[in-house]
Amino acid sequence: MPATSVTSATxxxxxxxxxxxxxxxxxxxxxxxxxxxxxxxxxxxxxxxxARDLVQDVFVRAWQRLPTFRGQSALATWxxxxxxxxxxxxxxxxxxxxxxxIDSDDDPTNELPxxxxxxxxxxMDIDRAVAQLxxxxxxxxxxxxxxxxxxxxxxxxxxxxxxxxxxxxxxARRALMRVLDP
Amino acid sequence: MTIARHLTEAERHDVADGTLGTDVPTDVTEHLAxxxxxxxxxxxxxQLMTRVREAPPPADAAGDLWPDIRARIExxxxxxxxxxxxxxxxxxxxxxxxxxxxxAAAVILILIALPLMRNGKARLPTSxxxxxxxxxxxxxxARAFEREATILLNELxxxxxxxxxxxxxxxxxxLKIIDDAILELKQAIERDPNNDALRRMLAxxxxxxxxxxxxxxx
Numbered sequence: 565m566p567a568t569s570v571t572s573a574t575x576x577x578x579x580x581x582x583x584x585x586x587x588x589x590x591x592x593x594x595x596x597x598x599x600x601x602x603x604x605x606x607x608x609x610x611x612x613x614x615a616r617d618l619v620q621d622v623f624v625r626a627w628q629r630l631p632t633f634r635g636q637s638a639l640a641t642w643x644x645x646x647x648x649x650x651x652x653x654x655x656x657x658x659x660x661x662x663x664x665x666i667d668s669d670d671d672p673t674n675e676l677p678x679x680x681x682x683x684x685x686x687x688m689d690i691d692r693a694v695a696q697l698x699x700x701x702x703x704x705x706x707x708x709x710x711x712x713x714x715x716x717x718x719x720x721x722x723x724x725x726x727x728x729x730x731x732x733x734x735x736a737r738r739a740l741m742r743v744l745d746p
Numbered sequence: 747m748t749i750a751r752h753l754t755e756a757e758r759h760d761v762a763d764g765t766l767g768t769d770v771p772t773d774v775t776e777h778l779a780x781x782x783x784x785x786x787x788x789x790x791x792x793q794l795m796t797r798v799r800e801a802p803p804p805a806d807a808a809g810d811l812w813p814d815i816r817a818r819i820e821x822x823x824x825x826x827x828x829x830x831x832x833x834x835x836x837x838x839x840x841x842x843x844x845x846x847x848x849x850a851a852a853v854i855l856i857l858i859a860l861p862l863m864r865n866g867k868a869r870l871p872t873s874x875x876x877x878x879x880x881x882x883x884x885x886x887x888a889r890a891f892e893r894e895a896t897i898l899l900n901e902l903x904x905x906x907x908x909x910x911x912x913x914x915x916x917x918x919x920x921l922k923i924i925d926d927a928i929l930e931l932k933q934a935i936e937r938d939p940n941n942d943a944l945r946r947m948l949a950x951x952x953x954x955x956x957x958x959x960x961x962x963x964x
Contacts (some may be wrong), residue, residue: 587819594812603803616811623815657897690801709763709795734759741794 579639583630590630594623597640601647607706608651610695618654622647648707652721655699693743697736704729705736753777753784762791891952898959905963917962924955 581589601622606615626646633642694702703722707713708729715726715733722729753761757774760766766774778785906914931948938944 587816590819591812591816594815598811599803599806602806606804616809620811620815620818623811624818627815627819653897656901657893690798691804694798709798730756730759734755737759737791737794740798741790744794744797745790 575639576635579630579633579635582627583633590623590627593626593639593643597643598623600640601643604644604647604706604711605651607691607694607710608648608703609654610697610699610702618647618651621654622650625650644711648711648713648721652703655703689744690740693740696743697739700724701732701736701739704732705740708733709737751777752781753788758784758788759791762788763795888948888952891949891956895952895955895959898956898963901963902959909962913962917958920958921955924951924958927951928955 578589578592582593598619602615602619605618605622606612609615609618622643626643629646633639637645694705697705704718707718707721708715713721715729718724718729719726724732753774761770761774761778778788902917909917928948928951931944931951935941935944935948
């Protein structure tokens with residue numbers, strides 16, 4: 565049997581066991597996916613502590629919803645989508661109306677503080693710059709440019725118009741270009 | 747398009763990120779070939795996208811969250827719905843008539859069981875006077891349900907005007923029945939805080955409420 569099939573069968577087995585209430589199997593799912601989920605949450609909210617809380621929420625929700633996972637998509641994809649929803653719900657509960665929140669120009673920091681142009685720590689520069697984007701622009705930028713969601717998908721998830729999503733994306737890119745490539 | 751009329755912001759981004767795919771209008775292509783300014787800007791956007799996509803994910807500063815997640819999962823399990831039949835009813839509530847039938851059955855079950863339990867006829871063994879740690883954990887879970895229900899209710903309020911009147915009435919009716927059941931169960935639990943069956947029924951009612959709200963929102 566090819567190695568990929570073995571891996572796939574193993575994942576299927578772990579998922580099945582977790583669906584049947586095996587917490588140890590679910591821990592294996594957590595261990596395999598936590599880095600990616602943390603990265604997503606961290607970039608979407610721009611705050612380390614908030615991201616940690618959200619990772620917990622994501623996996624608790626995953627545990628609750630796992631019985632509904634039917635395997636049409638990869639588990640990692642399912643978890644990713646669930647995490648996006650958890651983060652957007654979190655924003656929604658904090659701001660009540662997510663669409664208006666993302667739509668609005670609610671953050672006065674249009675001009676992000678420039679990072680050092682020749683910084684060797686590229687990743688830190690990018691993460692820091694993304695974290696400093698206004699929340700609406702950051703959300704759309706992370707979903708579109710980092711995770712590859714289309715404007716229509718972003719529109720469906722957040723409730724903002726596709727045109728608004730595009731405008732926020734352009735705004736985010738311009739701000740990042742100013743900071744990262746001054 | 748002439749050299750004098752530069753590409754719009756949207757055109758530059760759409761060319762850079764491939765939104766236009768292979769359908770880039772000829773005039774846009776021609777302009778890019780002639781205009782160094784627009785071409786440089788498109789290149790900068792592309793460079794940014796490449797840089798961001800190739801950057802490794804943020805360092806995992808989350809630490810090991812598993813102990814906390816595990817603790818929350820265990821808390822949830824305390825109030826998890828024990829009856830698979832009830833869960834099945836919840837999942838099948840896609841259409842209003844089916845939803846109403848499932849809901850009615852569950853509420854009838856609660857309303858029949860509640861007086862019996864009050865009279866002690868169907869009481870499960872209780873552990874004594876002081877609320878146990880499990881009961882306190884169950885209260886935490888109830889708060890989590892209520893938080894989720896509040897968020898969903900807020901969303902429903904935002905969408906209320908778009909819901910057809912008949913469906914709106916049905917949703918309000920169902921929610922009223924469930925809220926009444928929740929209230930009764932809470933009062934019963936206050937009188938008998940360690941009664942496991944009452945707590946499971948309360949959890950079931952919360953799940954039904956959330957299910958109704960989600961289907962109303964969807």
